[in-house]
Amino acid sequence: xxxxxxxxxxxxxxxMDVSAHFMEVCxxxxxxxxxxxxxxxxxxxxxxxxxxxxxxxxxxxxDIDYAIALARQPGVIVATFGDMVRVPxxxxxxxxTKASGGKVEVVYSPLDSLNLAEAHPREQVVFLAVGFExxxxxxxxxxxxxxxKGISNLSFLIMHKLIPPAMRxxxxxxxxxxxxxxxxxxxCAVIGSRPFLFLKEEFGLPGVVAGFEAEDILxxxxxxxxxxxxxxxxxxxxYRRVVRQEGNPNALKAMEEVFEVGEAEWRGLGIIPHSGLVxxxxxSDFDARNRFSLEIKDSREYPLCGCGEVLRGVLAPQECPLFxxxxxxxxxxxxxxVSSEGSCAAAFHYERET
Amino acid sequence: MCLGVxxxxxxxxxxxxxxxxxxxxxxxxxxFVPEAQIGDYVIVHAGFAIALLEKEEALExxxxxxxxxxxx
Amino acid sequence: MKKEIITxxxxxxxxxxxxxxxxxxxxxxxNPALKQLLDSALLECPGRxxxxxxxxxxxxxxxxxxxxxxxxVSGSVNDLAALAAEPLFLSASFILEEGLEIGELDxxxxxxxKTCAETGIALVTGDTKVVEKxxxxxxxxxxxxxxIRRQNPDPHPSLISPGDAILITGPVGxxxxxVLQAREHFFRxxxxxxxxxPLWPLIKxxxxxxxxxxxxxxxxxxxxxxxxxxxARASRLCLQIEESRVPVKSSVLAACEMLGLDPxxxxxxxxxxxxxxxxxxxxxxxxxxxxxxGAQAAIIGEVLxxxxxxxxxxxxxxxxxxxxxxxxxxxxRIC
Numbered sequence: 001x002x003x004x005x006x007x008x009x010x011x012x013x014x015x016m017d018v019s020a021h022f023m024e025v026c027x028x029x030x031x032x033x034x035x036x037x038x039x040x041x042x043x044x045x046x047x048x049x050x051x052x053x054x055x056x057x058x059x060x061x062x063d064i065d066y067a068i069a070l071a072r073q074p075g076v077i078v079a080t081f082g083d084m085v086r087v088p089x090x091x092x093x094x095x096x097t098k099a100s101g102g103k104v105e106v107v108y109s110p111l112d113s114l115n116l117a118e119a120h121p122r123e124q125v126v127f128l129a130v131g132f133e134x135x136x137x138x139x140x141x142x143x144x145x146x147x148x149k150g151i152s153n154l155s156f157l158i159m160h161k162l163i164p165p166a167m168r169x170x171x172x173x174x175x176x177x178x179x180x181x182x183x184x185x186x187x188c189a190v191i192g193s194r195p196f197l198f199l200k201e202e203f204g205l206p207g208v209v210a211g212f213e214a215e216d217i218l219x220x221x222x223x224x225x226x227x228x229x230x231x232x233x234x235x236x237x238x239y240r241r242v243v244r245q246e247g248n249p250n251a252l253k254a255m256e257e258v259f260e261v262g263e264a265e266w267r268g269l270g271i272i273p274h275s276g277l278v279x280x281x282x283x284s285d286f287d288a289r290n291r292f293s294l295e296i297k298d299s300r301e302y303p304l305c306g307c308g309e310v311l312r313g314v315l316a317p318q319e320c321p322l323f324x325x326x327x328x329x330x331x332x333x334x335x336x337x338v339s340s341e342g343s344c345a346a347a348f349h350y351e352r353e354t
Numbered sequence: 355m356c357l358g359v360x361x362x363x364x365x366x367x368x369x370x371x372x373x374x375x376x377x378x379x380x381x382x383x384x385x386f387v388p389e390a391q392i393g394d395y396v397i398v399h400a401g402f403a404i405a406l407l408e409k410e411e412a413l414e415x416x417x418x419x420x421x422x423x424x425x426x
Numbered sequence: 427m428k429k430e431i432i433t434x435x436x437x438x439x440x441x442x443x444x445x446x447x448x449x450x451x452x453x454x455x456x457n458p459a460l461k462q463l464l465d466s467a468l469l470e471c472p473g474r475x476x477x478x479x480x481x482x483x484x485x486x487x488x489x490x491x492x493x494x495x496x497x498x499v500s501g502s503v504n505d506l507a508a509l510a511a512e513p514l515f516l517s518a519s520f521i522l523e524e525g526l527e528i529g530e531l532d533x534x535x536x537x538x539x540k541t542c543a544e545t546g547i548a549l550v551t552g553d554t555k556v557v558e559k560x561x562x563x564x565x566x567x568x569x570x571x572x573x574i575r576r577q578n579p580d581p582h583p584s585l586i587s588p589g590d591a592i593l594i595t596g597p598v599g600x601x602x603x604x605v606l607q608a609r610e611h612f613f614r615x616x617x618x619x620x621x622x623x624p625l626w627p628l629i630k631x632x633x634x635x636x637x638x639x640x641x642x643x644x645x646x647x648x649x650x651x652x653x654x655x656x657x658a659r660a661s662r663l664c665l666q667i668e669e670s671r672v673p674v675k676s677s678v679l680a681a682c683e684m685l686g687l688d689p690x691x692x693x694x695x696x697x698x699x700x701x702x703x704x705x706x707x708x709x710x711x712x713x714x715x716x717x718x719x720g721a722q723a724a725i726i727g728e729v730l731x732x733x734x735x736x737x738x739x740x741x742x743x744x745x746x747x748x749x750x751x752x753x754x755x756x757x758x759r760i761c
Contacts, residue, residue: 035741036743037739037741037743037744037745038743038745039745040746041743041744082686109400110401135400141386189397189404189405214742240408241360241408242360242408244408248386248387248404248405250387250388251404254385328753350747351748352750353733353748359683361680372614375680376676376677376678376679376680377616377617378613378615378680378681379615379616380614381614
């Protein structure tokens with residue numbers, strides 16, 4: 001934790017007299033910003049906008065429905081990170097499926113699914129692999145271990161997505177005027193800062209890799225504001241104690257060995273080429289989509305759900321007509337209100353009128 | 355959820371390590387930081403260490419703060 | 427040696443039931459009312475009374491720092507203490523699962539007996555029922571308690587006024603994390619005990635010093651934040667606390683980091699939120715800290731006039747945000 005005179009940093013930012021819209025693309029940043037009350041401490045001229053940073057939130061409705069359909073299969077145990085459990089699919093959720101007899105196990109690490117498979121040899125365990133580049137290497141390693149151990153009753157529903165292509169898509173849509181990005185600290189710990197050079201090269205925008213303490217984010221904003229003031233567009237690293245330009249070669253290697261890049265469907269952004277991960281041929285046995293050929297018909301989002309626009313930064317959560325009335329954490333309409341990293345959940349829990 | 359607090363490695367056994375934070379100990383894997391030693395600090399995500407903390411970079415952050423006139 | 431277990435016969439009302447009561451329950455709770463074993467306990471109640479009711483379904487039934495029995499007594503005592511009521515009488519109904527080891531039941535009863543003795547509350551009546559294996563998880567306890575109201579006017583949110591101080595009697599979240607660890611064994615090692623404890627002796631010391639308590643609540647399910655949100659709504663004032671002043675053990679903080687939990691929403695079973703006037707705050711703190719149950723008490727915030735009905739948190743970097751009551755997911759079977 002940094003010990004920092006936050007007042008002085010805030011003063012320095014204010015003195016710059018900069019007008020800017022910065023976007024964060026990491027759910028943990030969204031939550032940290034909301035929990036610290038940072039937005040109201042910044043000068044009025046600096047606005048923070050939440051982007052598609054929550055991996056559960058950007059999962060397509062048909063993938064959610066597929067996961068729920070798996071949990072309804074007899075003899076199947078779905079292993080998942082806690083976040084997915086309450087997301088409303090077209091008809092129901094994993095939580096409701098569990099309440100009506102489906103087997104859903106919340107796990108803390110993908111490695112737990114190995115133990116689960118070994119403990120239930122007569123059942124099929126399916127791990128819901130959601131997450132960006134921070135989580136993908138972990139699943140890659142788990143798949144390798146499953147193969148090495150010859151575990152035949154475990155498969156993976158791969159829903160991993162890559163952040164840089166989504167950012168490019170969002171910028172190409174030109175819906176929101178942006179002056180720079182807070183870049184995701186742990187995604188960058190894995191892939192480094194280099195994959196974000198396109199921001200500078202194709203769009204002339206600065207990006208700063210930020211840590212997760214409020215002080216880290218504040219410093220990163222200072223660096224972004226300074227770049228804007230000086231008319232620079234560089235990719236800088238605030239989170240130096242953890243992030244290197246080249247990332248983590250061991251994690252990248254694991255990803256490379258197990259996954260290849262393909263297209264993916266993003267809630268709010270549509271189908272984006274080269275933005276998702278797929279298991280390589282040598283690991284295709286572990287692909288749940290091969291092991292279970294389930295057909296998902298009529299997958300649809302709730303008609304008035306604003307998640308898509310919230311994820312693109314077009315709507316702030318509070319601007320969604322359903323926010324806090326029809327849509328609440330106890331009765332969510334879409335994933336943004338129920339995921340622990342969702343923009344709407346963060347706004348509901350921490351940013352309603354003070 | 356990205357966890358920001360670095361944890362300290364107190365035991366290593368092959369790919370497994372025991373890390374400590376605030377009196378709590380957790381078993382994690384070191385597949386992605388094979389160079390980590392006992393006494394190092396790592397960032398952990400869902401049971402795996404994903405980064406090793408570098409002392410030099412921590413110092414660079416302090417340099418930045420000096421530039422910003424935040425610390426003398 | 428084969429372990430003695432609870433069978434359906436123990437719930438039939440016949441000899442095995444009598445045996446359970448006379449050889450396991452009675453010897454541990456020696457008071458005249460209970461010993462009479464009437465359908466109702468005949469009691470004298472000298473004064474205005476407070477009456478509370480609770481049910482305990484914690485899993486597992488034994489955890490570091492306590493067990494379901496200690497919890498049942500503490501929980502009931504604390505509900506009375508929150509109204510400045512001196513605990514007098516306790517009732518306990520046990521729902522036993524067929525197959526429960528009698529040795530485990532004895533341990534729970536022993537723990538209840540000890541906690542009652544520490545507090546001065548008497549177990550005067552109760553019931554035992556047995557359900558078939560699978561229909562109940564080892565042991566559930568339903569308890570009720572009667573206490574004598576010792577402060578006039580009784581503590582109540584309507585007494586709270588702007589300028590009042592908000593205190594907590596100790597670090598938050600120990601209970602929930604200790605139980606979670608006992609249940610799921612997430613961590614290799616965690617030196618943490620539940621804070622489960624009967625708080626009447628602590629509250630009594632405040633009242634004995636002549637201090638007037640404005641309002642109190644014990645932060646069980648939903649934790650500190652939920653209690654503050656409730657008090658703010660009930661009093662129609664603003665309760666504002668400072669993040670850096672809330673005591674949290676480093677192991678609880680570390681566990682929260684790892685599990686993605688917020689310490690402000692974790693259940694405690696041996697802590698009290700206490701609101702007193704600004705003038706009495708320091709004295710209250712001194713009295714609390716002088717008692718082992720309040721050794722780490724702290725003043726964590728103050729009451730403001732506005733915004734009406736809101737609980738707020740002043741954050742480490744100087745920001746301000748609401749403390750909403752807990753919504754969404756809650757860890758089941760915590761108390």
